[in-house]
Amino acid sequence: MSTTTPVPTRSAGLRNLLTRKGGNKQGHTTFVDRAALGVAGLMVLLALVGPYLAPMDPYAVDLAKSLTPPGSEHWMGTDANGRDILSRVLAGGRTTILATVAVIAVATVIGTLIGTAAALGGRIVDEILMRICDVGLSLPAIVVALGLAAAMGPSLQSAVIALAATWWPGYARLVRTLVRETRDAEFVESARVLGVSRTRLVLRHVLPNSLSALYVQTTLDVSAVMLVISGLSFVGVGAQVPASEWGAMIAASRDTAITAWWTVLFPGLAIALTAIAFNLVGDWLRVRTDPTLRTGGR
Amino acid sequence: MSGHPTQGTPLLRIQDLCVSYPTPDGLKEVVRGVDLSVSRGERVALVGESGSGKSVTARSVLRLDSEARTSGRVLIDGQDVLEMNSKEVRRVRGARAGLVFQDPLASLNPVKTVGWQITQPLRIRGMGRREARRRAVDLLGRLGVADPARRFDDYPHQFSGGMRQRVVIAIAVIAEPQVLIADEPTTALDVQVQAQVLELLGELAQEKDMAVLLITHDLGIVAGFAQRVAVMRDGKLVEEGDVDRVYASPRHPYTRALLDAVPRIGDQPGRRLGTAAATADPVSVSPEGEEL
Amino acid sequence: MLSFIAQRLGMMILVLAGLITVTFLMTQVLPGDPARAAAGRNATVEQVDAARERLGLDQPVHEQYVSYVSRVAQGDLGTSVFTQRPVIEDIAQVLPSSVELVLAAMLINVAVALPLGVVSAYRRGKGADLSARLVALLGAAVPVFWLGLILQAFLSARWGLFPLTGHLGFGSSVPTVTGMTTVDALLAGDPSTFGEAISHLVLPAITLAAAYIAVVTRTLRSTMIGALDADYITLARATGASEWRVVISHGLRNALVPTSTILGMQLGWMLGSTVLVESIFGRVGVGAYSVTAVLQNDLYAVIGAVLVIGVVFILANFVVDLLQLWLNPRLRKGKRRERAGADESAAEASDLAGERT
Numbered sequence: 001m002s003t004t005t006p007v008p009t010r011s012a013g014l015r016n017l018l019t020r021k022g023g024n025k026q027g028h029t030t031f032v033d034r035a036a037l038g039v040a041g042l043m044v045l046l047a048l049v050g051p052y053l054a055p056m057d058p059y060a061v062d063l064a065k066s067l068t069p070p071g072s073e074h075w076m077g078t079d080a081n082g083r084d085i086l087s088r089v090l091a092g093g094r095t096t097i098l099a100t101v102a103v104i105a106v107a108t109v110i111g112t113l114i115g116t117a118a119a120l121g122g123r124i125v126d127e128i129l130m131r132i133c134d135v136g137l138s139l140p141a142i143v144v145a146l147g148l149a150a151a152m153g154p155s156l157q158s159a160v161i162a163l164a165a166t167w168w169p170g171y172a173r174l175v176r177t178l179v180r181e182t183r184d185a186e187f188v189e190s191a192r193v194l195g196v197s198r199t200r201l202v203l204r205h206v207l208p209n210s211l212s213a214l215y216v217q218t219t220l221d222v223s224a225v226m227l228v229i230s231g232l233s234f235v236g237v238g239a240q241v242p243a244s245e246w247g248a249m250i251a252a253s254r255d256t257a258i259t260a261w262w263t264v265l266f267p268g269l270a271i272a273l274t275a276i277a278f279n280l281v282g283d284w285l286r287v288r289t290d291p292t293l294r295t296g297g298r
Numbered sequence: 299m300s301g302h303p304t305q306g307t308p309l310l311r312i313q314d315l316c317v318s319y320p321t322p323d324g325l326k327e328v329v330r331g332v333d334l335s336v337s338r339g340e341r342v343a344l345v346g347e348s349g350s351g352k353s354v355t356a357r358s359v360l361r362l363d364s365e366a367r368t369s370g371r372v373l374i375d376g377q378d379v380l381e382m383n384s385k386e387v388r389r390v391r392g393a394r395a396g397l398v399f400q401d402p403l404a405s406l407n408p409v410k411t412v413g414w415q416i417t418q419p420l421r422i423r424g425m426g427r428r429e430a431r432r433r434a435v436d437l438l439g440r441l442g443v444a445d446p447a448r449r450f451d452d453y454p455h456q457f458s459g460g461m462r463q464r465v466v467i468a469i470a471v472i473a474e475p476q477v478l479i480a481d482e483p484t485t486a487l488d489v490q491v492q493a494q495v496l497e498l499l500g501e502l503a504q505e506k507d508m509a510v511l512l513i514t515h516d517l518g519i520v521a522g523f524a525q526r527v528a529v530m531r532d533g534k535l536v537e538e539g540d541v542d543r544v545y546a547s548p549r550h551p552y553t554r555a556l557l558d559a560v561p562r563i564g565d566q567p568g569r570r571l572g573t574a575a576a577t578a579d580p581v582s583v584s585p586e587g588e589e590l
Numbered sequence: 591m592l593s594f595i596a597q598r599l600g601m602m603i604l605v606l607a608g609l610i611t612v613t614f615l616m617t618q619v620l621p622g623d624p625a626r627a628a629a630g631r632n633a634t635v636e637q638v639d640a641a642r643e644r645l646g647l648d649q650p651v652h653e654q655y656v657s658y659v660s661r662v663a664q665g666d667l668g669t670s671v672f673t674q675r676p677v678i679e680d681i682a683q684v685l686p687s688s689v690e691l692v693l694a695a696m697l698i699n700v701a702v703a704l705p706l707g708v709v710s711a712y713r714r715g716k717g718a719d720l721s722a723r724l725v726a727l728l729g730a731a732v733p734v735f736w737l738g739l740i741l742q743a744f745l746s747a748r749w750g751l752f753p754l755t756g757h758l759g760f761g762s763s764v765p766t767v768t769g770m771t772t773v774d775a776l777l778a779g780d781p782s783t784f785g786e787a788i789s790h791l792v793l794p795a796i797t798l799a800a801a802y803i804a805v806v807t808r809t810l811r812s813t814m815i816g817a818l819d820a821d822y823i824t825l826a827r828a829t830g831a832s833e834w835r836v837v838i839s840h841g842l843r844n845a846l847v848p849t850s851t852i853l854g855m856q857l858g859w860m861l862g863s864t865v866l867v868e869s870i871f872g873r874v875g876v877g878a879y880s881v882t883a884v885l886q887n888d889l890y891a892v893i894g895a896v897l898v899i900g901v902v903f904i905l906a907n908f909v910v911d912l913l914q915l916w917l918n919p920r921l922r923k924g925k926r927r928e929r930a931g932a933d934e935s936a937a938e939a940s941d942l943a944g945e946r947t
Contacts, residue, residue: 134601135608140862140903143880144612147896150884151616227733227801231866234735235881250736254870257739258747258754268736275731360828384833392830399828404821407840409847409919419829453919469829 036280043274046090047097054087058244067260077262079253081242085262089270092244096271099160099238099245100226104218106164111171112214116207118172119179129172136169142228149237156245159229159238167225171214178213220282223275230271246271308335308373309509310359310395310477315370317354317363325367328354330533332370336509338476341500343512343520343541345556346530353400355530356481356513360391374477392419396470398499400482402462406454412465413450419473437468441498460491464498471502478503481513496523518560521545529553591915591922598911602904609900614658616893618651629671667897668890672883677894681876685898686769687757688868688875692860694795695802700853703803704842707810707849711818712837722807729804734863738797738870745793752793755872759786794871798863802856809852813845820844847918854910858903 051058062082070077076085118129141163148162149155191201230247232238239245241252246267253263317329329351336342346352357363359372361379372379374395379387391397396419399405407415416437417430431450438446441464454462463483470478480499484492500523503510512524520527521541528538529552537550548554625642633641642648645668646657661667667677710722746754753759757771762783764774772791775784817823818841826840864877876895883891915922 131604132608135605138601138605138904138907139609139612139900140859142865143862143896143899143903146865146880146884147613147616147893148619150892151619151889154884223731227731230733231735234733235865235869236884247733247735250733250739254739257743261740261743261748264736264739264743268733268740271733271736272728272731276727279727279730357824362824362827388830388832390830391828397825397828399821399825401821405825407822407826407844409844409917410840411919418826418831422829422831422835455920466825469825473829 032280033284036277036284039273039277040281043093043097043277046093047101048094050093051091054084054090056084056087058083058087058091059242060084067256067263069260070262076266077260079249079263080256080260085249085266088244088249089246089266092246092249092267093270093274095156095239095243095245096226096230096247097274099156099229100222102160103163103167103225103229104221106160107167108171108214108218110164110168111173112175112207114168115172115175116179118176119183126176130176133169133172136166137173139166141166142231145228145232146235146237149232154237154240156233156239156243159232162237163225163229163232167221170221171217174214174217178211179207216282216285219278219285222278222282226271226275226278307376308337309375310511311335311371311373312355312359313371313373315355315358315372316368317351317358318367319363319365320367328533329358332530332533332535334511334528334535334538336477336511338509339504339507340526341503341510341512341524343514343524343527344530345514345517345520345527347515347556350530351533352513352515352530353481356397356479356511359477359479359511360395360397361387362397392470392475393423393473394475395477395479396473396475398463398467398470398478398480398483401486402459402466403454403486405466406462408454411451411453412457413452415454416450416465416468416472419469423473434468434472437472438464440502441468442494460487460495463487463491463495467495467499467502471506471508474506476506476508477511478508479511479513482515483512484519485514485516492519499523516560517556529556594915594921595912598908602908605904606901609897609904610659610662611655613662613893613897613900614655616896617658617889633671662897667894670883670888670891670894672886672888672891677891678898680891681879681894681898683769684874684879685876685902687771687873688861688864688877690770690772691791691794691798691864691868691873691875692857694791695798695860696853696857698795698799699802699806699856702799703806703810706803707807707845708814708837708842710807710811711814711841711845714815719811722811726804726808726811729800729802729807732800734797734801735866735870737800738794738867741793741797742870753786753790757787757790757873758783759790762786790871794867794873797870798860798867801863802860805856806849806852810845810849813848814841817841817844847914850913850917851910854906854913857906857910858899861899861902861906 046053060083062078065074065078065082066080068074068078068082074084074086076089078084079088114129114133118126118133121129144166145159145162148165149158152158152162196204229238230245230250233245233247234251236251239248241248249267250264253260253267257264312332312334315329315332316327318325318327320326332351332355334342334344334355344352344355354363354366358366358368359374359379361368361382368380370380374390377390379390382390406412413431413434416434417425417427420430420433421427435446435450438449443449443461443464449457454465457465463486467483470480478499483499484495487495496519499510502508510524512520514520517527524541526539527541527544529536529544529550531552537544537548537553539549544553545557548557625638625645625647629637629641646654649657665678667681669675670677670680673680706722706725710719713719742754745751758764764771764778764780764783764787767774767777771787772784775781775787818837823836823840826836831839861876864875865880866877867873868875868878869881876899880892880895880899883889883895
């Protein structure tokens with residue numbers, strides 16, 4: 001745009017997120033925040049290169065070494081099939097984290113489309129879409145996802161689709177609120193006066209400015225989604241044995257859990273550590289981006 | 299700031315009171331050496347703009363801010379509240395000194411009936427339910443609440459602002475304290491209601507021969523209510539004296555400025571209402587200082 | 591007040607309709623031949639054809655939908671290909687046991703989270719607060735099923751503090767009356783069996799409760815901080831009330847309004863989470879039933895379980911809405927518009943509803 005109006009650009013939301021300084025006393029970055037950022041970053045890295053870091057083949061069966069306790073050779077021990085658990089945890093991160101990201105990405109896209117449509121589409125559209133969201137939010141996600149995934153045929157793909165299909169209403173509602181707020185903001189008004197088209201207005205000015213709160217919410221949701229997706233794998237509608245997905249690893253080792261605790265301990269710790277890290281990062285982002293966020297203080 | 303002749307020994311005596319709060323930048327002193335006394339049956343107004351430390355002074359009498367660091371003495375009937383342990387302070391609160399709060403909307407518990415709240419000062423001191431209720435209904439009627447027996451079981455949100463403030467007053471006086479501190483009791487109310495509430499407060503005080511300390515920023519309501527006035531600024535008293543004397547010939551320029559800011563009957567229409575801060579000292583007072 | 595009830599009732603019916611539609615969609619996305627799925631893997635051609643006819647699968651979709659709704663309304667959730675019994679009967683048999691587990695977990699949830707949230711808010715920034723926040727952080731991050739396995743491996747198998755699995759010890763039994771082992775043991779007047787039933791219930795209930803404890807502690811902490819900062823707390827102190835009374839009668843009583851909404855929703859969520867817990871501890875219940883059904887590829891049983899859990903979830907939420915009337919007088923007698931606050935708790939509650947576990 002070649003006008004002189006100070007209209008925020010496409011990346012304003014993201015840029016705000018990365019550069020805005022926390023104004024209140026909780027806004028500064030503590031040691032815990034740094035550690036959480038570090039762990040979360042490490043986990044993302046794991047998703048990218050984890051399989052290459054694995055010291056052994058995560059799928060190599062060696063029955064002679066079945067259920068070896070943690071030791072110098074196998075730091076996290078081996079499972080019933082003699083597979084190195086450390087290698088499986090490193091390799092499994094990719095599956096679990098990518099599945100989580102996929103759920104959130106799909107749910108966010110659907111939620112953003114529906115939320116925007118509800119906010120800008122007039123009263124009737126808004127009413128219908130929001131009632132659908134209410135219904136979606138009023139059903140227990142894990143059970144609906146379980147049924148959907150089972151119906152589609154148990155696989156990680158089914159679990160991801162099923163969970164995304166139950167997860168979007170939360171985002172739709174959030175985006176609707178955010179868009180309604182920015183819709184009435186001054187710079188949008190001035191862009192409208194300048195004759196910017198409606199679609200362009202939405203895509204270039206309204207949405208990008210609504211997004212930073214959405215980024216925060218998605219970060220906070222990582223742990224919840226990860227827990228549900230690994231839970232779905234655990235009950236058998238997600239990743240299938242022998243995949244080295246963390247939840248499926250625990251499921252595969254449930255019969256040996258009593259005698260060989262290490263077979264379930266480490267994959268579970270990996271899930272918990274990632275979940276904690278993302279929760280902390282989400283909280284940190286929330287305070288940083290908007291100390292007065294309505295959902296704040298919880 | 300010399301002592302004025304008062305009737306009898308003071309019931310409430312504040313001596314060299316200093317209050318400070320811990321902030322990220324260290325301790326911030328809000329009240330800096332205040333001396334004030336109120337005798338039985340006397341009504342004293344403590345006047346100042348917001349941020350002057352007058353509310354903090356009021357709350358310090360009942361030690362309501364756990365974070366505050368206080369020094370000096372606050373004597374109620376000769377006993378120093380600042381020296382008491384927490385159990386002794388609780389015995390003073392509500393029973394020997396009552397406090398009327400500023401915002402009747404926020405200071406009533408939204409999920410309890412007004413009756414429950416009014417009877418608390420009696421109930422926590424062991425009075426039976428029936429007797430407490432009888433007294434509360436009497437008091438509500440006395441305070442001008444219509445059909446008090448039925449209203450007793452209503453919730454705060456079913457009351458108007460003025461009626462809620464009567465409930466707040468009832469809570470403060472039901473246990474018949476000798477000292478009553480009213481912290482901006484009318485600020486949140488409509489102008490017509492303000493006068494009624496003040497009048498009620500005055501009548502009650504007279505009936506029970508209480509010592510009343512009225513905290514306000516509004517010199518306009520002081521004249522008809524108090525006998526003595528103390529003017530506070532930046533944590534210190536700048537002037538104290540009989541209302542008539544202070545109104546007729548204020549000694550401190552700040553008092554004069556405060557008085558000039560009060561609209562009076564007979565004022566020229568269109569005459570600019572200056573704020574005290576702007577007139578007296580345009581530099582040192584923050585913009586929040588102006589509330590008229 | 592009546593409009594509030596009518597509104598919630600309308601919402602409940604809408605959600606029920608949504609649930610039935612979603613489960614209908616599940617029957618539609620079945621890969622391959624739905625008639626074959628309904629008839630079971632080893633069914634003969636005649637059996638498959640009979641199932642097709644019975645389910646009206648040769649009809650157009652909208653007619654299938656209508657007949658599906660009418661069948662569900664009559665309690666016909668199909669037949670389990672595994673047990674060869676009507677799904678509704680199977681579930682009716684195991685549901686009480688799940689309810690027992692959920693109630694036990696709720697008891698633990700309230701008993702732990704309430705004190706923790708209150709103390710944490712009251713002693714903000716102190717040691718107790720930090721430990722409460724740690725509990726909240728861990729509880730929200732630990733996978734339920736993993737916690738179950740770990741507790742079982744250490745507390746039961748290794749240290750022998752609790753029985754490993756099941757409802758009762760080997761050889762013990764009680765006549766089934768309600769389907770809840772603890773209640774049945776009491777009805778049978780058998781205290782030692784009752785003790786056994788309780789000891790079998792403890793670990794699964796703790797496992798189920800953990801994540802919810804985290805949420806309640808966090809919610810209560812923040813609402814309690816808000817309540818304790820309110821003016822009416824200062825006023826309560828100014829009347830000479832003891833700190834205990836100030837914190838409980840005034841602070842907690844107010845913080846309970848939004849917290850109770852969360853607790854009520856959790857009843858439904860917990861029933862859903864039994865899916866992850868019951869099978870670990872070898873308990874009978876609707877969660878274990880649906881997991882078995884998934885493993886057996888018994889889709890009508892899975893969908894039936896989803897439907898039943900969903901209905902219980904919706905009913906629980908409705909009951910909680912009604913409970914709000916009792917807890918929040920501003921909903922009951924709305925003579926006067928409130929400046930703010932009246933809608934706050936509702937907004938906050940629906941806000942928190944988004945935070946699913």
